[in-house]
Structure formats: structure tokens, C-alpha cells
Amino acid sequence: MSILDVNKLGVIYKPAGQHVQALEDVSFSLTAGETLGIIGESGSGKTTLALALMGLLGKKEQLEGKVVYAGAELLSLEESRRHTYRWKHIAMVFQNSLEVLNPVLNVGEQVAEPLARHLDLKGRELEARVEELLYLVGLERSWKTAYPHQLSGGMRQRVLLAMALSCRPELLLVDEPTTSLDPIARREIVELLESLQREYGFSLVLISHDLACISRLTRRLLVLYGGRIVEAGLTEEIVEDPLHPYTRGLINASPNYFAFRDLWGIPGEPAGGGAAGCAFASRCVQSQEGCHAETPALQHLSPSRQVACRRGGIMTMLAASGLCKEYHLKKRTLKAVNGIDLEVKHGEVLGLVGETGSGKSTVAQILGRMVKPSAGQIIFQGKPFNGELTRREKGIQLVMQDPFASTSHRFTVEQTLREPLEINKVGGREERQERVLETLTRVQLPADDKFLNRYCFELSGGQRQRLAIARALVMKPALLLADEITSMLDPSTQANLMRLLKGLQNEEGFAMLFITHDLDLARKIADRIMVMQYGAVVEQGSSHRIFTQPCCCHTKDLLAAAFGHSH
Amino acid sequence: MFLLKISKIWQELTAFGRVGLVILLLLIFMAVAAPYITWQPHNISSGPSLKPPGGAHLLGTDELGVDLWSQICYGARVSLIVGLGTALLAGLGGAIVGTFAGYRGGWTERVLMRLIDIMIVMPDLPVMVILAAFFGSSLRNIIIVLALFSWSHPARIVRAQVLALKEQGYIKMARIYGGGDLYIIFKHLLPELIPILAVSMIRLAGMAIVTEAGLSFLGLGDPTSRSWGLIINHALNFSGIYFTPFWKWWLFYPWLFLTLLITALALLGRDLERIADPRVAKG
Numbered sequence: 001m002s003i004l005d006v007n008k009l010g011v012i013y014k015p016a017g018q019h020v021q022a023l024e025d026v027s028f029s030l031t032a033g034e035t036l037g038i039i040g041e042s043g044s045g046k047t048t049l050a051l052a053l054m055g056l057l058g059k060k061e062q063l064e065g066k067v068v069y070a071g072a073e074l075l076s077l078e079e080s081r082r083h084t085y086r087w088k089h090i091a092m093v094f095q096n097s098l099e100v101l102n103p104v105l106n107v108g109e110q111v112a113e114p115l116a117r118h119l120d121l122k123g124r125e126l127e128a129r130v131e132e133l134l135y136l137v138g139l140e141r142s143w144k145t146a147y148p149h150q151l152s153g154g155m156r157q158r159v160l161l162a163m164a165l166s167c168r169p170e171l172l173l174v175d176e177p178t179t180s181l182d183p184i185a186r187r188e189i190v191e192l193l194e195s196l197q198r199e200y201g202f203s204l205v206l207i208s209h210d211l212a213c214i215s216r217l218t219r220r221l222l223v224l225y226g227g228r229i230v231e232a233g234l235t236e237e238i239v240e241d242p243l244h245p246y247t248r249g250l251i252n253a254s255p256n257y258f259a260f261r262d263l264w265g266i267p268g269e270p271a272g273g274g275a276a277g278c279a280f281a282s283r284c285v286q287s288q289e290g291c292h293a294e295t296p297a298l299q300h301l302s303p304s305r306q307v308a309c310r311r312g313g314i315m316t317m318l319a320a321s322g323l324c325k326e327y328h329l330k331k332r333t334l335k336a337v338n339g340i341d342l343e344v345k346h347g348e349v350l351g352l353v354g355e356t357g358s359g360k361s362t363v364a365q366i367l368g369r370m371v372k373p374s375a376g377q378i379i380f381q382g383k384p385f386n387g388e389l390t391r392r393e394k395g396i397q398l399v400m401q402d403p404f405a406s407t408s409h410r411f412t413v414e415q416t417l418r419e420p421l422e423i424n425k426v427g428g429r430e431e432r433q434e435r436v437l438e439t440l441t442r443v444q445l446p447a448d449d450k451f452l453n454r455y456c457f458e459l460s461g462g463q464r465q466r467l468a469i470a471r472a473l474v475m476k477p478a479l480l481l482a483d484e485i486t487s488m489l490d491p492s493t494q495a496n497l498m499r500l501l502k503g504l505q506n507e508e509g510f511a512m513l514f515i516t517h518d519l520d521l522a523r524k525i526a527d528r529i530m531v532m533q534y535g536a537v538v539e540q541g542s543s544h545r546i547f548t549q550p551c552c553c554h555t556k557d558l559l560a561a562a563f564g565h566s567h
Numbered sequence: 568m569f570l571l572k573i574s575k576i577w578q579e580l581t582a583f584g585r586v587g588l589v590i591l592l593l594l595i596f597m598a599v600a601a602p603y604i605t606w607q608p609h610n611i612s613s614g615p616s617l618k619p620p621g622g623a624h625l626l627g628t629d630e631l632g633v634d635l636w637s638q639i640c641y642g643a644r645v646s647l648i649v650g651l652g653t654a655l656l657a658g659l660g661g662a663i664v665g666t667f668a669g670y671r672g673g674w675t676e677r678v679l680m681r682l683i684d685i686m687i688v689m690p691d692l693p694v695m696v697i698l699a700a701f702f703g704s705s706l707r708n709i710i711i712v713l714a715l716f717s718w719s720h721p722a723r724i725v726r727a728q729v730l731a732l733k734e735q736g737y738i739k740m741a742r743i744y745g746g747g748d749l750y751i752i753f754k755h756l757l758p759e760l761i762p763i764l765a766v767s768m769i770r771l772a773g774m775a776i777v778t779e780a781g782l783s784f785l786g787l788g789d790p791t792s793r794s795w796g797l798i799i800n801h802a803l804n805f806s807g808i809y810f811t812p813f814w815k816w817w818l819f820y821p822w823l824f825l826t827l828l829i830t831a832l833a834l835l836g837r838d839l840e841r842i843a844d845p846r847v848a849k850g
Binding site for chain 1: 755
């Protein structure tokens, strides 16, 4: 039984004749006692949604669609009727700041105000209820007489919470309860919200940047971007396996969710709503022309998941199944890769980890077309896997472990970078030159004639590996296979190179298969992890899950060996 | 452009290399300009026999009174043609066979390698004697016979190198990028092979010159083209030459020029190897 039905809700702000579509076509429903999280970057319409549900919009703003609360359509109600729903049925905890509290009222008066107005409580009764509420949110009685400016952020949050809970609402909207709080206060607030929700059983809509808080407090999740819902589903599933590129970008940008990984934001500026086409298209790694023209509708990809993407969510770039590689030695057959299935998605970094000899490099060599698999099927972007893939742009490029072997010491820097372009006759003379210079700059190597004419043997290991990466990037790959590319470098060069590569990956959105035996490195860079042993995949999953809750014994062993403690 | 390259190579040569190059150039000059720097006929008697060096005969005369300086100048032509001809023929042939064997692998390689084994076990000189006798001893035939017996050495070296290079990452990468066999051979393999091939060819040239002298000594040389070997042969045929002072010019000067030529080739070869490999050149 749903208590809240939001149907095609749209909000248009009209500041000074402009037309800003803050929310568009937002539909969802909420049953009693259910918890719903809403995430999105600043400006994605989260707070607007909360204000619209509270009925605090509609005077200057143009509203569309319907919000049905317990059978009553709220948007078309007159202000006086609407007023009755506020606080009593739907209450909101505003984003924490000094401004949301009245500076001339003390805490007691502040909390008493909605009680007096909506429940007509007076005198003793009012006093008692105020004290009860303060006790409920964990504030000592002595703070009753304090003024807002005398409170800490955490206390202010508790006062706001007490106010919102004062009339025992059935639906509580909480806007960013934990931002600007220190870790201890944050934990206390989250625990408080959790226990209050359990105790009173109100429905909760939690708006937050804080993924840790969201995943702890909510069962379902909406991802907003440019005023539209781009993904909806169960919180746990979305966080483990996001299906919309934007959701993945948000999760990757959240330090409080998985602290070990390097932080990378979504490149580009958030787009406003209202424009034609998918709002995320300009920042999306897999956008096509059609994405800019046609607005995608929210579609079910599975019973519990909805995604608004023309291309059906994050696409699979490369899918391999039953991959085998056998080497016939004199007396026995060595199965270097023994029937593995593998999937690399658009724009993700897949970390392939495992001991030496577990078959990681063989996988890279098969995918880089250096060795032929004995068995198995590989499909790249829906097309069969053939030799042309390494020879064209938007294909597959391999960077090998040893830069001293993978680049000819007889070639100059320029010759090395031009080689793939020249063999495959990509572009004209000038275009090639331009691309060589551009790529050199991108990998932070000098792009002058002096450097172009240097021989490879004159370069240091780090420079030469960067050159090898540049050679791969000059072909503008869609999938980069990086096979232990930093294992021969010193830590500082490694750090520089990894930051560089991850930055390029983030910016250009190519997918990367990152092969390493260095778990620290994998933890820093990978979105998903595959663990290999004896030529088979023993475990795979999001980097966050593998590193915090490994299932397979071998993964546990690896982690224990690498990080010195068992999980 | 060409001159620039020459001067660049000159600058990168060591003192020994420069000496070798100068000697080689002088010997080539002697061969090419033989009619202009000699004043006596090289094939008929032009003075008293066995005349010591001096006067009209710069290096003296042989037992028939033929001027030795003229003989040596014209003989340089024969020796150089034999040396260079054999080296080029055997070097290129061997390089092609070696590259083919190493690059293709499989049964092609096995067949070619067995062939090389056969060439190695075959006793050079007796077979050469038979072949030279069979084909008739013209200069061209001698070059062909010498080349036939020398290609196996460069072929083996080249094959070994190709086998090692084939596994190099950058060659695999070039192949992944779609580089064809010819591209890989000319762009990647050949530059790597040239230095060892050059050394091998210079050794072959030296060997060919000495072998030609040996064949001439056995009377299998081209009698119409007087090589340095043939002069030595004639001198040694003069019974009891060491009891006379004649060896001091008749035997000594052809030997000296032969030695100079081979030493010059060796010195130059060593330096060229260094230059051909940019790692050694710059480091």
C-alpha cells in the first residue's frame, strides 16, 4: 500500500523570464515505512524534489504532474489545505545551516513552534513534549535555552530532527543530514535516524551525497541527474553494480563509500534539465549522436531495476566466454587459461589480479591478439573479435610489461609513435604529426623536435613506458589492456604513471583491463576486480566488495598476504 | 647529403677505423687507377728479371722481368672483385636464407638448417678444387664457387638473430598493428641484422681473398687474371726462393698488400658494427 505516489512531477523555475527545468518527468511511489535514498550531484534537483513534496513550491514555480499522498493530490490543493499536511503528515529536515533556524528563538521555542501550531499543544503538555523530543534526538535538557548560534553542527541537526519529528509525521524528508558534520557526529546522526525510523516506522526519503549513509539507511535508491531519474532500484544492487554511467561516476567519486580507491570526479559540468536528449550525453563515455536528440525513458532492465539510457545502461564492451589457452609441452599440457568468462564494460577499469602464473598475462595476450586462444569466444562491441581490432581507432590496444622490449631501441620517439599510424595509414601526414605531438603532451612527455628525435634507448624506464602508453593512445583505443605496466618502475614513477593513466582514462572514458599482482595498486585504481588462480577466475565483483568482503578462500589468502591481516 | 653522411661516419670512426678506411680506399684507388699509376706493362716482360726495387721498377721485377708494381696494382682489381663479389653474394644469399628460415620457422627452417649443416661438414677445399676444375677457372666461376661455400656462415648468424628478434615485444607489437612480413623484415629486422651481417661479410671478403690466393696457388685460379695469390704462387714456385734475396720483394710485396687489405677490412668492420648500432654509437 503506497502512501506516496509521484507521477510525472515537473518543476520549472522562472527567474527573470528564464525557463529552468529543475525537475522533469519524475515518478516513483513509496509504501508506508519504506526508505528511499536520492543521490545526485549538486543541481540535479534533489532538494527541489523535497520542496515540491513538502508543497513549498508553486507560487513562482510552475509545477506539472501529480503528487498523491494518501489519496489526496497535493499539488492542486489550496495553500490552506496543503498546510494541514505539512509537518503533521509530511515533515522535512532541512539541510543543516545556521539560517534554517530562527536566530531569535532558543531551542525550546524552536521545537515548540510546530507543536503549538499544528497540534495546538499548550503549557505543561507542550513543555513535556518538547523535552521528550529533545531526549529522543539525544539532546540534553540544558540545551533547551540555548540559541542556534551557540550550537554545534551536530546539535543543530538534532534540533532540526526534533522539529521534524514533533508532529509524528508518516513521511520524513531528510535533506543532507550528514554534510558538514565530523565523523563522530555523522555516525551518531545516522544511528539516530536508523533507530528513530525503526521505532516510529515512518517512511523516509533521504537526500544525500553520502553513499555510506544512503546505503546504510535506505532500501531503495533513485539517482537524479539534470532533474530526471536516470536509475532506480534497490540500493544494495545499485551500489554493487551500477547500470547507468552517471551512477557509476557518482559511486567512483565517493570517498566515504570505499576509502582506498583514488578519487575521480565525473569530468565535465553538470547539465541543466529541459534540453532535448539525454542530459548526461555530453559527459557520458558511451554516448552516440542519437543520445543528444532523444530523451531516454526510464525502462526496466530487471524486475528491480530501472535505467534511463538509450543504450540500455552501461554497455558491455568486450565479452569473452570459455576462454582457454593450452601450451603443449613435451610430456604434458599446460592449461595457462582454463575456460574463463570475462566482461569489460564501457569506461570501467577492470582489475585482473592473481599470483604469478595464474594466467593473467595470457588473458591480456589473448585479448591483445598476441596469442590465439585454444578455445573460447570473444565478442567486442557486438562484433566478432578479429585482427582488425588492434589496427583501427576505437579498438583494442595493449601495453606490455617491459617498455624496453615493447619499443625498439633503434627507433626515435617519433618513429615509435608514428608506427601504428603509418602501418594502418591513419590520417594524412600533418594529422599524424599533430596526433603524435598531442599524445606526447597528454602523457606528459615533452613535445618538441629535440625529444621527437631522441632514440628510445636514451629514455629512462618511466619515459619509455609512457611512450609505450602514448603509442597505444595514439590509436584512440576503446579498450586498453595494461599488463603489469608499472612492475618495472620505481614507486614514484609508478605513482606518476598510474595517476596519469587513470586521469586519461577518466577523461577520455576508455575501458581498461588492468593486470597486476600488486593488490594495493588494484585497490587504488580498479572499479571491478577479477581474481584468477590456476588459469580460472575464482571470484569477481566490485572492487569495494572484493576488498572488504571477499568470499573465496584464495582471495582471502591474497588479501591477507598483501595487507597483512585477514578479512 | 651523401657527403654529409660520409663525413658523419668519418667522425664516428676510431683512429684504427680511419686507418683501415684510408688503406682500403688507397687499395681501391690503386685497383681503379691502375693504368694511370703504373708505367710498365703488367703482363709482359719490361726489363731484366729479378731486379730489386728501385729505378724504373718501383718494386722490382719477377723472374720473367715483369714489373711487380704493375702486377700488384692490376692484381688488386682481381683480389677486390673476388673479395667483394663473394662477400656480397654469400652475405646477401646467406641473409635471405637465414631470415627466411628464422622468420618462417617450421619445416622450411628444418630443411634449410640441414642444408647448412651439410655445407658445414663438407670439406671446403677438395670440393672447391673439383668444382673449380669442373666449371673451369674463370673469375666469375671462382666467385660463385667461393660464395657457394661461404653463405652458410652468415645464414646461421642471421637465423639465430632473427629467432631472438622475433620474440621481441616491439616486433610483436608491430605485427599486432598489422605490419606485414616485408614491413617487419625491412623496418625492424634488417636494421638489427646489418651490423652483424657487415662484420660477417667483411670476414667473408677477407676469407675469399685468401682462399682465392690458395686456389691460385693450386693452379686453379684464373691464369689470365693475375691476382696477388697467383704472384705469390709464382714466387713460391721459384725453387729455393728463401735462399735468394728475391723473396724480399717478389714474395714480400704481394704478401704485404694482401695483409694490408685484410687488416683494413677487419679494422673497418669493427667500427662499422659499432656505428650501425645506435646504442653503442651514442653510449
